[in-house]
Amino acid sequence: MDVNWLQVLVNSAVTGSLYLIASAGLTLIYGLCKFPYFAYAEYIALGAFIGYFVSEVMGVSLSGAFVISFLVVGAIGFLCYRGIFQPLARRGATIIHLMVASVALGLILRHLIPVFGDIFPVLEWSWSPSYFTADWAAFNLGSVRITGLWAWTVIAAIGLSIALHIMLTKSKIGKAIRATSSNPNLALASGIDVQKVIWITWSLGAGLAAIAGIFRGAETQVWPNTGWEMILPVFAVVMLGGIGNFYGAITAAFIVGLAENIGVVALTALGLSTSYRIGIAFIILIITLIVKPQGLAMLFRRS
Amino acid sequence: MDLSMYLLDLIVFIGIFSIMSLSLNLEYGFTGLPNFGKVVFFLIGAYSYALLSQAGVPFYICLIVGAIIAAVFGFLISLPALRLRIDYLAIVILTAGEIIRLIVKTEDWIGGGDWGTSVAPAIAISGTSPQVNILINIGLVYACLFICFVISRLLTNSPYGRTMRAIREDEVAAEALGKDRAKYKAQILMLGSAMAGLAGGLYVQYLHYVLPGMFMPIVTFTVWIMVLLGGPANCWGALLGACLVQIFDRGANLAKDLLTLPTDASNLQYILFGVLILLILIYRPQGLLKESAIKTRAINRIRKLKEPENNKGDYK
Numbered sequence: 001m002d003v004n005w006l007q008v009l010v011n012s013a014v015t016g017s018l019y020l021i022a023s024a025g026l027t028l029i030y031g032l033c034k035f036p037y038f039a040y041a042e043y044i045a046l047g048a049f050i051g052y053f054v055s056e057v058m059g060v061s062l063s064g065a066f067v068i069s070f071l072v073v074g075a076i077g078f079l080c081y082r083g084i085f086q087p088l089a090r091r092g093a094t095i096i097h098l099m100v101a102s103v104a105l106g107l108i109l110r111h112l113i114p115v116f117g118d119i120f121p122v123l124e125w126s127w128s129p130s131y132f133t134a135d136w137a138a139f140n141l142g143s144v145r146i147t148g149l150w151a152w153t154v155i156a157a158i159g160l161s162i163a164l165h166i167m168l169t170k171s172k173i174g175k176a177i178r179a180t181s182s183n184p185n186l187a188l189a190s191g192i193d194v195q196k197v198i199w200i201t202w203s204l205g206a207g208l209a210a211i212a213g214i215f216r217g218a219e220t221q222v223w224p225n226t227g228w229e230m231i232l233p234v235f236a237v238v239m240l241g242g243i244g245n246f247y248g249a250i251t252a253a254f255i256v257g258l259a260e261n262i263g264v265v266a267l268t269a270l271g272l273s274t275s276y277r278i279g280i281a282f283i284i285l286i287i288t289l290i291v292k293p294q295g296l297a298m299l300f301r302r303s
Numbered sequence: 304m305d306l307s308m309y310l311l312d313l314i315v316f317i318g319i320f321s322i323m324s325l326s327l328n329l330e331y332g333f334t335g336l337p338n339f340g341k342v343v344f345f346l347i348g349a350y351s352y353a354l355l356s357q358a359g360v361p362f363y364i365c366l367i368v369g370a371i372i373a374a375v376f377g378f379l380i381s382l383p384a385l386r387l388r389i390d391y392l393a394i395v396i397l398t399a400g401e402i403i404r405l406i407v408k409t410e411d412w413i414g415g416g417d418w419g420t421s422v423a424p425a426i427a428i429s430g431t432s433p434q435v436n437i438l439i440n441i442g443l444v445y446a447c448l449f450i451c452f453v454i455s456r457l458l459t460n461s462p463y464g465r466t467m468r469a470i471r472e473d474e475v476a477a478e479a480l481g482k483d484r485a486k487y488k489a490q491i492l493m494l495g496s497a498m499a500g501l502a503g504g505l506y507v508q509y510l511h512y513v514l515p516g517m518f519m520p521i522v523t524f525t526v527w528i529m530v531l532l533g534g535p536a537n538c539w540g541a542l543l544g545a546c547l548v549q550i551f552d553r554g555a556n557l558a559k560d561l562l563t564l565p566t567d568a569s570n571l572q573y574i575l576f577g578v579l580i581l582l583i584l585i586y587r588p589q590g591l592l593k594e595s596a597i598k599t600r601a602i603n604r605i606r607k608l609k610e611p612e613n614n615k616g617d618y619k
Contacts, residue, residue, distance in 0.1 A: 036390050060444035085587055095389055096337045100531065101584050103339075103524055108577035111570040232398055239394070273409045282398045289391045290383040 006144050008261050014150040016257025017157030017218070019223060022212035022230060023237040023249045024164060025205030031181040031244015032201050033089075035098040036235065039080065040209055041227030042109035046063045047073045047151045047210025048217030049113055050127050056125050056133060062214075069205040074097055077206020078199055080105060106228075129221035136218075152216050160208070161250055178202055181244045233260070233281035240288045242297025251296055256281055311437040313553055318444035319506050321545040322451050324529035325538060326498035331527075332535035332594075333459055334491045337393040340380075340400030341499060342525050344373040347520040348500025349507040350407060353414050353422045356508070362425035366447075367506045373500025374493040381489040400520070404538045408515040419514025422507045440509050447505060451498050458494075460598050466619030467491060468536070468597075522572070525552075528580050534590030545590060551575075 005159040026040050034109030039122065047069045055065035055134030088101055168174035180187040180197045190192050209227075217226055237256050263280035267273070288295060323345065330336040351369035356362065380399055387395065407413055414420045426439050450504065458464050469477040470484050478484050507513040525548060533544025555575070559568035 021520060034390075036394055084581060084585075091585065091588070093584065096331070096335070097584050097588060098391055098392075099337060099339070100527055101581055102548065102578040104580040106577075106583075107521075108581075109575050111573040111577075115566045115570050115574070141562065199500075229405075236392055239391075267498065275409050276405065279402050279405055281401050285394055285398055286383070289387055289395055293387060293391055 003265050005142055006142070008265060009112060009258075010108045010144050010146060010150070012254065012258040012261040014257075015260055016254035017154045018212060018215055019233060019237045020157045020250055020253035020257055021104075021153075021160055021215060022234045023241070024160060024213075024246060024255055026234055027209030027238045027244055027246060027249045028181075028201050029178065029205040029242060030238055031097075031303045032177070033085070035095045037100070038099065038111060038231070039106035040104045040205070040234070041231035043073050043077060043206045043209035044213040044227035044230065045074065045224055046109060046227075047213030049123075049213075050210065051214035052132065052217060052222045053125070053128060057122070061216040062134060066211055066214060068119065069210040073210035073213075074203040074207035076109075077209075080206075081114065081199065081202040086171055110224045110228070112234040127224060129223040132218040132221065134218065149218055153219075156215065157213070157253075160211075163191055166245055173197070173200060179187055226247075229278075232285065233278065236281040236285035236288070239285055239293075240295050242295030242300075245295070245297040245300055248296040251299070252287075256284055259284060308433065308437065309553075311434065311441065315437065315440050315444055315509055317546050317549045318441065318448050319446050319509070320500050320526065320529065320549055321542050322444075322498055322502040322505070323526045324533065324541040325448075325451050325455050326495040326544045327526050327530050327533060328533075328538065328541040329455060329458070329467075330491055330495040331499075332530055332537070332541070333464065333467040333471060334488060336390055336488060336492060336495075337387075338396055338492070338495065339393040339523060340396035340398075341352070342518050342520060342521040343396075343400035343403045344377060344496040344499035345503040345506070345522060346403060346407065346515075347373045347496075348503025349505075349513050349518070349525050350414055351500065352454075352504035353420060353507055353513045356423050357420070362508065366425075366501055369499040369504040370497040373498035373503070374376060377492045377496030379490060381485075381492045384420070385485050385488045385492070397520070397523075400523070404515055404518055407518075414513055417515060419469070419512055419516075422510075424511060425505075425508040444505050444509070451501070452538060452542070454494075455541075459536075459538065459595070463487075465597060472534075474550050480612055497509075528576060528583075529581060531583050531590055534558035535596065536594040537592045539597065540590055540592035540595075551579075 025043075026037065029037050029040065050069040050072050051062075051065040054060050054068045055062045060068075084101060084105060085098065087096060092250060093101070113125050114127050117123050134149075138145055138147045140146075164174075166174075168178055176187065176192045176197045177200070179192060180194050181189070184194055187197070213226060216230060220226070233256060237249055237252045239252075240255065241250070241252035260277055260280050264274055264277050268278055323341065327338060327341055332340045348369040351372045352365045355365040355368055360368075366557070380396060383395070385392070410416060410418050424436070424440075425443060428435065428439070459467065466477065466482050468486055469482065471489055471508070474484050506517075510517075529544035529548045530541055531544070533542065534540030555572040557569065559572075562568070564571065568614060
């Protein structure tokens, strides 16, 4: 079989970039609140739907869709924390209760999307998939095919990494997020407003999920399961990178992306169905948790 | 479908899901294992039953073997999973469940892939009315439920059950007292999986077909609602939760036909499920029934001695 390995590498970079954008927010939230936040999948789906509404139905530009989607889903993320998880945490809910609550919230948000679509038909939200109509120019670099969307995904991932790096290391709020994530009590004792840090992180994380949602929606389709379809690979990235570790997540996103694309080649060569593609991320996730639950975090630990 | 059939159908569903909620109650309620992949053991039991009955094996062997295969799978998952932290355990079981469903969905030679396959009913008497067939099913399901309930009660009231609660409350303390927590957790996961596998077999033989779409993660979540609503660590609570959730489910389906809503009612049903669970978690995390007290002969005797009227002459 003839495989264009350069194309596989490019595809891996694109998949990895998408996973990076999607997992950046989750790793921050998971690192801060110490429980797997399953409703994150619905932030991705909501982001895709809001982006779809703004850019396709209202006809605003795609960049406007990114900004509005980021802000709206960020606000939703804040409200979810303030309305559900903060009361739960204050009542001393166990980690299992928090996980179940996040699944419940995900269920509510996922099914609210078509309900909103039915009540306000102008939104054009429903269970049947819709598609972004933007026509992405595809161009060839030698033997490699690249579309405009892919190029933008990679650029967005690089831009996001640089922006988050600067934020986490240079800005006051970024340092506060890292401090709270590693030791909440010590952070509180040193005068950090932990509550505010948590609010900001939840909004920021939700907003990042929304951006990933638009990229995913533009690449495939927009429907209420858009988020759920990619949440387990995103968890794989977060676990492999080490929970709460942004630099680990960058590395892990590209490892998972590469593994998936090489895996597709391998699956085809073995004569298996390519729908097992998503299983590759599952296997990475399980192996990581069994062999090294702390993930790649130790590569990025500062002495 | 007339009303009597509808009610009988509801009773069968309550029975099958009571087995599921009893098994999750053992795992989560008593031992504190967050089994977020309950549906996968249900699926394994269901497909084992379907494939074995197609091979002409009698139904009781199909049910038992389905339960055993599910238990073996529970054991395999427990090998790596139980040494992990609680949130990792939840993710691993959830993920494993998605992989199994993906395999069943993709491989056409296992029960017809995405399109599913038909399953022969366990006990079929030709020439009888559908009511009689449903009654036979009720008998079968409730016999199994009775066995599972008795096992749960006996187990949780035994020293073994007290170890389970100890592991839930403080793993390290239990280990310090010489209880091998990984062994106990693995055994509970196996037992819970066997019960779920049994329920899966009963489910598909009643519905007469099996397809991967029946085993979405929402099933796991429904069982979680049953346990959390009824009251974790209380076997009666698990039954109560299963009843209430199934009745709620049916009621919502009936309301769908009677009411005209601006939107698809099945969406609203899931939203109501979600809201219900959030309300339980925030306002009544212990569920409707509180945890059942530990009953032993020693505790009973102390209780008797404390009551003044029984205090006389009882020096045995």
